[in-house]
Amino acid sequence: MTEPAIHATALTKWFGEGETRTVAVHDVTFDAMFGELLFLVGPSGSGKTTLLSMISGVLRPNSGAVVVEGRDVWGLSDDELADFRLHTVGFVFQDYHLFPRLSTAENVAIPMILQHVPWHDALERAKGELEIVGLAARAELSPGKLSGGEQQRVAIARAMVSRPDILIFDEPTASLDGDTGKRIMGFVKTEILNAKRCILTVTHDERIFEYADRIMRMEDGKIVGTEPGAGHA
Amino acid sequence: MALPVRRVHDHDADRMRGLLKIAFKLLVNDRGKFFALLIGITFAVFLMVMMTSVFAGILRKSSSTVTNTGAKMWVMDRSVNNVLSSIPMPDYVLDGVRSIPGVKYAVPLYSGAGLVRLANGEYQPATIVGLDDTSLLGRPNMIAGNVEDVYADDSVIAVVDSEYPKLHAPQVGTTFEINDRRAVVVGLAEVPESGLFGLPTLYTTYNRATEYVPSGRYTISYVLVEPDSPAAIPSIEAAVYALGYVARTDEQFRELIADYYKFHTGLGTNILLMTAISFLVGLSISGQTFYAFVLENLERFGALKAIGAKGRELVYMILFMVGVTSLAGYGLGIGLCTLMITLAKWRIAEYASVVTYGNLALAFGMVLVIAAVSSYIGIRRVLRIEPFDIFRS
Secondary structure (H helix, E strand, C coil): CCCCCEEEEEEEECCCCCCHEEEEEEEEEEEEHHHHHHEEECCCCCCHHHHHHHHHCCCCCCCEEEEEEEEHHCCCEEEEHHHHHHHHHEEEEEEEECCCCHHHHHHHHHEEEEEEEECHHHHHHHHHHHHHCCCHCCCCCCHHHHHHHHHHHHHHHHCCCCCCCEEEEEECCCCCCCHHHHHHHHHHHHCCCCCCCCEEEEEHHHHHHHHHHHHEEEEECEEEEECCCCCCC | CCCHCCCCCHHHHHHHHHHHHHHHHHHHHHHHHHHHHHHHHHHHHHHHHHHHHHHHHHHHHHHHHHHHHHEEEECCCCCCCCCCCCCEEEHHHHHHHHHHCEEEEEEEEEEEEEEEEEEEEEEEEEEEEEEEECCCCCCCCCEEHHHHHHCCCCEEEECCCCCCHHHHCCCCCCEEECCCEEEEEEEECCCCCCCCCCCCCCEEEEHHHHCCCCCCCHEEEEEEECCCCHHHHHHHHHEEEECCCCEEEEEHHHHHHHHHHCCCCCCCHHHHHHHHHHHHHHHHHHHHHHHHHHHHHHHHHHHHHHHCCHHHHHHHHHHHHHHHHHHHHHHHHHHHHCCCCCHHHHHHHCCCCCCCCCHHHHHHHHHHHHHHHHHEEEEEEEEHCHHHHHHHC
């Protein structure tokens, strides 16, 4: 782990102006390495999600820079930024944001379809991904017919299907019971993480801290401490 | 990292096909809203086309005398604004028209209303059409009897149309009275278009018609003119104008009659209002339903944006959704309208309604406006959503 997957420098983000200005992230600098499962933890309002959004090319910082795989993310045009998110980053949202009107396989295939892969090829690839997360038999069902843990795995399959180098997990276990949450994170740790991939996870859930390689603690928009996780090899 | 999944297909159709398929599935799999959208547009189109078709049917029937007579030019008083309000002209007008260079021939036509007393004593108003005694120009298509029998004493030819039963369906040989004068049906005929006001029609000779119907000093309702060639029409029009009358081609006469019903009877205004109301109903139902659909899927559109969809791709998706719904609604609306008119005509043979290309184009234009407004509302919302909102949710 020599070259950082993500290099964030002096990231600052505030919302509002004048008296209503709120600084969400203040002068944050850190690196995340390939092969690393990095947890961002801290209380609500500490700036974790804002930081995650700036790193993943979703929210433009007021100052600072994000370099991913050697590219200055915020120097990209809007179209390039969309392509960056599509090809380099995989998202697992807190509420999954699956499409209830599409089948599970079609949900997983979305990033491929956005990459203009022909429909049938994309579906085949999505079914392969569902097999990896143990949901091959659920491919034709609508997400509404799946349990919370299964929906989480569908969201992971969707994030993985285009083989992104950076995976972003936003509160991945927030809607899951303890056992399911641990099972999911164990799966992520053993099956998803590899030497060419970096996973950033925002979480409150201390029950899953054992899976982290490194834990960064945030408070009031700043990183107040970094410690190796129990999953650190 | 050379991964096949990062392959980008250059072909534009391939690029969009998958996205549009997602859009299609999002749309049709939400059955409740999809059907609400379809119903909104279908009924808007149905009402708009129905209204305008009824109006087109009325206009067509209002010109039935012009259509049925088949003359190329009509000479009339300058004050005439529709075929029913003919103003009798003196005989010298006929002679004057006949003397105009370029006129191949000209004949008089009488058109008026007579009161028919049926065998059982009932009275029934009827349109009496008097054809030129010599040529019978404008004669109807005979389906029973011989047209020349109309020269016999008291002879009339009855037109078999939807109003025909009002004369108790007379056959050849049936007698009745017209304005207290004996009349004998010597033939049955059909015409391309029946009249607008529900009166049965009887044909006879010009001279006998003027005897049946009391009239003033002048009796010629119209002079029917056959020009030598289309090139002669402008000079005939000018010469007739110099006589103090007006000559119109059959097409011009139809337009004059249509303008009368559109602008001088209130009919056009009412139809226009009903069409506008139909449009507004369709617009409000479709616009509101599509807005609700977009709101419900806003987070998903935001998720697509976060995953990497470009703004214009989301715009294409919305345009496609609205386009599919609008075209399907348009087709269903036209189909429903055609079905209703067919059923109505099956029960009422002379039902005044006709779907014209103009009606279809008008309804299509209205549907495009509905689609444009609905898309605009949806696109504004979708383009405004920030991917960051998805994280915050």
